[in-house]
Each structure stands twice: as C-alpha cells, then as structure tokens.
Amino acid sequence: MEPTRQALREELLYDKTNKCVQCGYCLPVCPTYTTFGKETHSPRGRINLVKMVGEGRISDLSVLEEPFDLCLGCRACETACPTGVEYGAILEATRAAIVRRKRFTVPVRLLRKAMLKKVFPSRKLMNLAGHSMWLYEKSGLQTALRRSGVAEKLPYNLGAFEAIVPRAVSPGERGSAAAHVRSRKEKKYTVAFFTGCIMDAMFHRINRLSIQLLAEAGCDVLVVPNQTCCGALHAHAGEMEEARELAKRNIEAFEASQADFVVNNAGGCGAMLVEYGHLLAEDDAWRERAAAFSAKSRDISQILAECGVPQLAPRANERVTYQRSCHMTNVQKVTREPVELIKSIPGIQYIEMEQAEMCCGSAGIYNIVHYDASMQILDEKMKQAKKTDASVIITTNPGCLLQMKLGVEREGLSGSVRVLHLVEYLAEAAGITASSDK
C-alpha cells in the first residue's frame, strides 16, 4: 500500500526542507553542481525535489533517484547555508526511502548485503582483505596482472585503483599490533584509537604511525577490542538500521575503555562518530550514551596540535598543499589544526589550493560506483592542485588519499608529486617509521 502523504512527509523529513529559502548560496560550493552544471545536481535542486514529493507533485520516488545517487554527501552546502538547512539529514532520509522501495537486481542485492552487512563490520573479514592484498602483492599476482593488462579489464574500473593501492602489511605484523602503547613522555591523556575498517585493512601502516605519533605526543593509546566499522558507508547507502547497530557496538566497546578521547585518523569515519548523538537521538536507551561518545570523538590532528609533535626535522624546499576532507571540514568542523601541523614543519612552503574546500570526488565508494562522475570532479580538483605546483599533497581521509593518488596518476605526475596522509608526513618529519618500512 502507498503511504499517505503525511507518512511520506515524515519519512523524507519534509519539515526540514522548509528551512530552505532557495537563495542558491549552496550552488557555488557544490561539487556536483559546478561540475555537471545542472540545478538537478545542486543541493537546492535536490531539496526542492523532496519538497515536491511532500507537496504531492511528484509521487514516484524514482524521479529522485539519480539526483540523490550522484550527491557526494560532502555537505559543503551545510557550511554555506545561511539558514542552517540540515541537508545531511534530508539526504540520508531520502536515500533510505529510495532504498526501501527499490528492487535491486539479485547480484547487486547480494553484493550490498555481503559488503555492508558482513564484510565492513567484521574485523576478521577486513583483516582477511588486508592479508589478501599482501598475498596478492607478494605472490607475484600483482605483477602478472599489471603486465598482462587484465587489471584494466576489471569491473567497476577497479583496474584504475589497482595501480594506487598502498603497500600491504604482512599478516604477521598485522597480528602483532599492540593493544596498549604507553606515552613516551609525561602522560597528558589516555586515548582510545579508532582503527576503522578500510583504514585498518588497507592503511594499517598509517594506523600504526598514528599510534606512535600519539604516544610521542604524550598519550597512552588503547586499541580497544570489539570495535567495528563506524557505519558511514551504511548511512550513506540508506541502510540506517545497520548504521545504528554498528554505532551501538562501538559505543559499548569504547565506553569500557574509559579513555579521555576516542581518536580517529579518517575524516569520513570521524564525521560519523561525531554524529552518533544525532543518529541515536530518538532512542531513549542510547541517546545519552551516544551523545557522550560523540563529545569524546576527536580527529588525530586535534590531539596532536594540542599536545605538540616533538622534534620535527626541517625539510628542504618542499612545496606542500592540503586537500581538505569534506567530512572533516563540514561535519567535524576541524579545519585549523591540520594546517597548523603542516606549517609547524620547518622549511616547508605551504600553498593553499584555490577552492580548497571543494570535494575531490572520492566520497566513500562513490568513485567506484559512479566512476565517470567521480573522475570529472577529480579532474576539476587536479586543475587547482596543479596550479599550486606542490610536490606533496596532504590528505586526512583514506578515500581522499586514494583519490588524490589516482588524480596524480591520471595527470602523469606520479614521478614528481607525492600524496600522503597527514600522519605519514608528520611521522616522516618526526623520524618515526613503522616496522614495515624497515
């Protein structure tokens, strides 16, 4: 049975769309509007489509599908909005409503179920993914695949990504990660480190460097067991129940640690963690616990900037630019600290990109499921990146890190431009190496 108009309005958070006065201030900051050049791909346009459904002028939700599918969810529009429209909430509610009504083809349905419900939340499976990458690299399969040209024929353009995945970490080393690392100087805080799912599988090395940096800066670092995926990919795919379930598991796992802060190094995950309070606001049993958890969530740059990273060796003549993580900028509102940390490295020259806040097009798995759209957005970003003439591009989120590497590769700049996570760059300047580097 079709839901009543009132029920549909509630489901799509129609009341929140009323705050939009259609002033268009969101247009110049929206990466999909500026890249695709259609109001249909602007925040104002998308909000209007929800209004039209709420007012009964559009009855078929599939009309909304493409405009909402192609949104990166970067939420730059929220930062630009003069009236405080909660675009993120409208986006998630609308996607959930579309997903609820959509009949995916069997393989897509199975893949969604497998990835979202089984793989990302499972430490075991994500570890396995990490092991497989290592095996893939060490077994010679990678070389064979690259040489044979098979990589280019992989579905979803995965071949493009194949060339840029980071060096894998051996299962032995992965297993040996300590659960408790003591501060290297007088202790300032006890922090619980959020390892993340993809971050830990693909960027295990960055996680280890993060823990070392935190210890150098004066933190006792705990890696609490039973933590799981943050749920961001689920929320963005419209699987809200799944996202809430994961949030609860994380809250429980971290509450036990009694740490001063929950520290993450992935802009996208961090954005989800600071929103657990909103995510569970309607749940009487969890509301307060979720809010308390979110209040303790910090990006690693915030802790490092506060505690200070010791002994950064001067670097000669390096030109550095910083590709901001949208979720860190627009949701966590952490913008000052990463730049301060970069600038604190002696001898570097920091150059801000034009349109620094514009999304790079990575956006979770957007670059895989909407490859062509994502590459158009990336090409715009690379125009600005190239203008800075930087030899190092810093990022603070795994998705951005891979995407910018891909951008550098596409521009044929991989010989002259390095793309690094802020943590890698700081560790390099502080002379810290992960054991896999040795």
Next chain:
Amino acid sequence: MNWKALTADHLTEIKSIVATGRVLTDESDRYSYSFDGSFGTFLPDVVIQTKSVQELAALVKLANREKIPVYPRGQSTSLSGGPLPVKGGMVFDLSVMNDVLEIHEEDLVAVVSPGVLTAEIHKAAEQKGLMYPPDPSSSHVSTIGGNLAENSGGPRGLKYGVTKDYVIGLEVITPEGEIIQTGGRTVKNVTGYDLTKLIVGSEGTLGIITKAVLRLIPKPQQTATLMAIFDSLVDAGSAISKILSSGILPSKMELLDQASMTAVEQYEPLGLPVDAAALILIELDGHPLALREEAQQAAELSRAVGAREVRIAKDKKEEAELWRARKLVSPAIVRIKPTKISEDATVPRSKIPEMCERLQAIRERYGIHLVVFGHAGDGNLHPNIICDKSDPDEMRRVEQAVAEIFKAAVELGGTLSGEHGIGTMKAPFMEMELGACGLDMMKRIKQAWDPNQIMNPGKIFPEPGQKLELS
C-alpha cells in the same frame, strides 16, 4: 493570450537546433528549473543549456512562430519571481554562458557574458585597481545576466546607484529571434532611443541579454566604518537624513531595528545592544585623510540627533566585526519562523523616519512579525515579514500587510521595488504606482517589441484581477 503547449514535433525541432548544448526533459530536471528564491512552482516543458547565441536565437524564432513561451534564467536567486516559467514552455539556462569576462583598463569597461557571477566581475576589476560598484548581497551566486534583467542594487546603491547606472552596451536577442546591439563601449552615447536602459530592468520581457559592456570606476583607496546606536527608530531615521544632507556621501548606510538585533543576538551573540531600538552601520570610502574627518563628523551628527553610542572601527578587523551584525540578519531571522517575505519598497530619503513609523503601525495592526533592516541610506528599507506558510490565517494577514507596505511607500512618493524587480510578486500593485495610463504606456512598449507575447510572460504586468497570494 493563447500560448501553445510544446509538442513532440517541437521537441524534435529544438533538438535539431541545439547542436552544442543540452536539452533537458526528465521530470527531475524540469522540476529543478521550476522555482526561484520567491514563491511558487511552475513546471517548464523543456530546459535548454547552450553557450551558442545563434542556437538561442533560432530557438526564439521557433518559439515566436509557434507561440511557445520562453524564459531566460541565471542561477535563479530572484526574490520577485523573475525567471519562473509561469506559462510552461522553454527555460533557457544562461548560467552556462560564463566564458567571457574581459577587463579593458584603458576604456574602463568590462565585457561579460550573462552567466558570469557578479562577484567574479568584482574580483577581476579589483585586480586592475578598478571597481564594478553594484553589489547585491547575492553577488557570489547571482549571474550578471540576472542582475541586468532585474536591475539589481545592493548596499553600495546609496552612493553608486544600481545596475542600470553601469551598463553602456548590450547584445540582445529580440523576441522575434534577431540579434541586436544597443549602446556601445563609450560612456557618452546619445544616438537615438536609449534601448540599453530600457532593456536593463525589463526582467526578460523584451529580450534575452547575451553580452554586456559594463562601466568600471577607479577603486576607492580606503574605507571607514562606524556604528551608531539609538533608543528610537525614528531618531535613527533622522540621523540618516541629517548625515546625507550634511555633504557627506557614505558608500553604505544600513539599518537594523530592535527585532533584527535580538534575532542576531539569539543566533550568534555579538554584543549588540538589544535594549536599543535601532542601529545604523555607516561605511565611508575615499581618500584616507578625508575619511578620518568624515567619520568624526558622521559620529557627531548621529549624537546630535540622539545616538546614545557611536563605535568607530579602528582597523579592517574591527570593520568586519561591525558588519558581521548586518550579515547575520537574514540567517538569524529565519530561525524564528520558516517563511520569509523580503520586501524592498523604497521611499525618498527624507521620508525614512515616516516610513519607519508606518511600518511599526502595520506590524501592530496585523499582529505580524515584521523585522526592518536594509539599505536605509538610499531609502531602500527591507521590511521582512517572518511567518509560517503552513498557517493560512497568518498568511492572509501577511498578504494584507504587504499591500499596506506598498501603499505606504507609494503614498510617501516612493516605489514598489528598489532592487528586486516586480516579477510575479508585485505585478498586482503596478497600477497603484504608475496609474492606468502609465502602466498602459509600458504595455504598449511590450506589445511593440513582443507581438506574440512569448518573452517571459506573466511578469511585471498583472492579469485581470490578479492578487498577491502567499497561502
């Protein structure tokens, strides 16, 4: 007038004309071009995006032959309904025509295509030490084409006037699909009728602007800002008149009433005097030595008419802090209730205090949340009514209040619109300001230019019995 609906054959012809652009017909696209920053949703049959003036002209020829309405559109920030496709037909999205932006220093002109953002013109001119004065608050998102069509203003209007004062030449597609040039690149140009001035502010009803030559001026060396605080709104109005008649010409003079200040303080505490009745923000520009003296003089004049406090900014940082209050008014007031009716009725400067009194009376008579702020220096107050469009009873009172505001402005020798244009929203009041014969002269011009009435129909001219409807 009988406009025709778009047929499948028309669409085929449109697609054959548009060789370099896009023809959008999906429902999601059509709805996305059905609104602007004002009220109402009107579905176009088709949306066309092309940078080619020839293709656009050919489409207008088709429209004229087949009597299909066409509507030029920029980024649709209009507050009066200017780009709304009220009779269906074709929307031309001119925001894609953004590739020409030339600054010619030696001629002191800029040549621009209509999709260029106004702020981009500001930036390009400033890089050469020049200034394009019109500065609508939406300039970072509004296109120059839209500014030209609506004859936009902005805070600097007080000293520098509105868009029409800076346009010297245009390239225009006529409603019959011809491409013509008006004016030129010279400041002095008195050849024949001034079609340039006629088209600027014609709200897209006489043609489609595809290129413009804009006049630039040297950028003033420096600015100075002061804030004067008053215990009575009428005193604030008097201060504005006093300063303006003293020989000082500020670049901006903005007014905030108590309701605006309270809203800002609740939104983001800035330390505004919420117990005061009003404040005015004054910006002066020019030579640094002259500025210092003028700022002192403006402060003394304000005190003489009852300002209880005057703050003068010492540096750029303090200047920005003082202006922050004005910037936050719009976002702050919509936190009170979701619907905002932003009016721009304008009165002669000397009538500002009287207009302030009338507005207070209207607020009380209709029991509405009326906030007054705006470009008081040029008489362009922005009485904003904050309401809830889902409350039909309140909206009926708002409709009556809006009509009263227009009546008050016109009775005081003012006008319906200082900078937003007439569009659909103010059409019902046109005769009140112009009289039947005055309005008829405008209609005859429209008839001569656009015999088939295809160019942005439903704007400026009221239909028989048309009333302002907000509910």
